[in-house]
Amino acid sequence: MRNLADVIENFIIGELFTENAKFVLVQRNELAEQLECAPSQISYVVSTRFTPDRGFLVESKRGAGGFIRIIKMQTAVGKNTGALTVNNMDARQTIEYLFLKHLITTREAVLMHYGLDLLGEHASEKDKQSIVQESYKRISSPNDRKAKL
Amino acid sequence: MRNLADVIENFIIGELFTENAKFVLVQRNELAEQLECAPSQISYVVSTRFTPDRGFLVESKRGAGGFIRIIKMQTAVGKNTGALTVNNMDARQTIEYLFLKHLITTREAVLMHYGLDLLGEHASEKDKQSIVQESYKRISSPNDRKAKL
DNA sequence: TATAACATCCGCTAAATTACGCATAGTCTC
DNA sequence: GAGACTATGCGTAATTTAGCGGATGTTATA
Known part of the structure; x- marks a missing residue:
């Protein structure tokens, strides 16, 4: 393939179209190592080619267990037109x-x-009962919802 | 699951979503041992992901019989329960x-x-399997749609 | 019964680790 | 030369562990 950016883009798009996935998760460093490129290159491609403009959402998280999630928006027309x-x-x-x-x-x-x-x-129904009062009621009985370990 | 913080978070959220529990009680050391992690990790997750901001109240007690209680606050919005x-x-x-x-x-x-x-x-689904559970399965574990490298 | 000693158990903070974001500058292509 | 592509390096968010201190409850001793 011609250039790296295309490789990366095609990889992600390929994943997205595999069994109509709604989104893909990618680890930047991992993918970078796989494709033998700088991690920032992943960022570059994602930010330039998976824009909201083109119907994509991108979310990410740093730190241990970090990831980049590319979400493919469903096209509004033509899909799922029945009553819901x-x-x-x-x-x-x-x-x-x-x-x-x-x-x-x-x-x-x-x-x-x-x-x-x-x-x-x-x-706009019903003024909200005070959250404080609500939670106060719930605090009353302590041991009921002990998590099963 | 690779990410410890997510494991802990999912455990607690899972408990909260089980039969719509209003709160969960957790013993820090006990849960830590169960999940094979440092006790303070429980504290970390609770303090970063179960904040008032996100609609949670947290209470705790030290010493023998100590506990951590995570309370899920009711959302003020949206009280109508009819089908839509x-x-x-x-x-x-x-x-x-x-x-x-x-x-x-x-x-x-x-x-x-x-x-x-x-x-x-x-x-089309008729049974009671809620959308929450579905989206839980799909979204909670980041590895589900992890791109195969 | 008082209380000192002991055991339990969470809060807090520091330090290390992991991994993405961003700014920057070089390189390639047209 | 402009704009797209690529790599480098630092910044910092997010996670993880370790250890100490303090709160709380239990037990032994006189």
């Missing part, structure tokens, strides 16, 4: 989960909740 | 609209599409 029936709480919990796993920010979580609110067509 | 039926294309167009109106960023739009993708995959 989902338990609202499941949807909310999914958002929660994505948030807890650091996959989305606070703002993004709020936005997705807001999106659900809009779609669900319910008026 | 939405035309997928409408949802996508709503996202498009928000994006065109500059109400959300590109990344946010992509994320919301991504969320719909996740939800859409479960449209």
Whole structure:
């Protein structure tokens, strides 16, 4: 293949299209060593060719167990056009989960909740019971939820 | 799983998501021995990943009978629990609209599409296997879609 | 029963390690 | 020469271990 950047790009795209993967995980140093190039080259290719513009999300983490995750956005049109029936709480919990796993920010979580609110067509119901009070109630009984080791 | 912090986090989150537990009790030394790591590692994970920011309360006690309690706070938003039926294309167009109106960023739009993708995959499933569990399996362990080098 | 001694067990901090981000500058191609 | 490609080096976020100190509970001793 002509140049290194193309090799890297093709590798990632190849992985993404393997069994319609939603995303790929890559370890920068590892891949760099494999392809015999500088680690920063991976960064370069990812940042120039896997942009939101082209329908990609990129997330990464430093330190031990670090990684780069390239997420392929599903094209809006043509896929999955049927009606979508989902338990609202499941949807909310999914958002929660994505948030807890650091996959989305606070703002993004709020936005997705807001999106659900809009779609669900319910008026802004119910003032929130104080979280403090809620948690206070839960603190009362100590030993119930001991984790099984 | 290679990443110790993730192992610990997943263990705790797993416990929290088991039958919707409100909190988990953990004994630091006990869990540390179980997972074959330094006790302080438990502290590290709890302090970095179960912050109030992310909707967690943490309490602990030293000495004999000591413990660490991780409490999952209820999200204030989204209390309606009914099923939600939405035309997928409408949802996508709503996202498009928000994006065109500059109400959300590109990344946010992509994320919301991504969320719909996740939800859409479960449209046909009837049983109670929740989306949370699904996304848990897919997203929690970074190695799932690890590119084979 | 008081209390001293002992055992349990979490909090905190320092230091080392891993691995990605970024700035920079050189090189190649058109 | 411009713009895309490539490598180097440092910065620093994230993780991991080790060790000490202090809080808490239990037991022995008089």
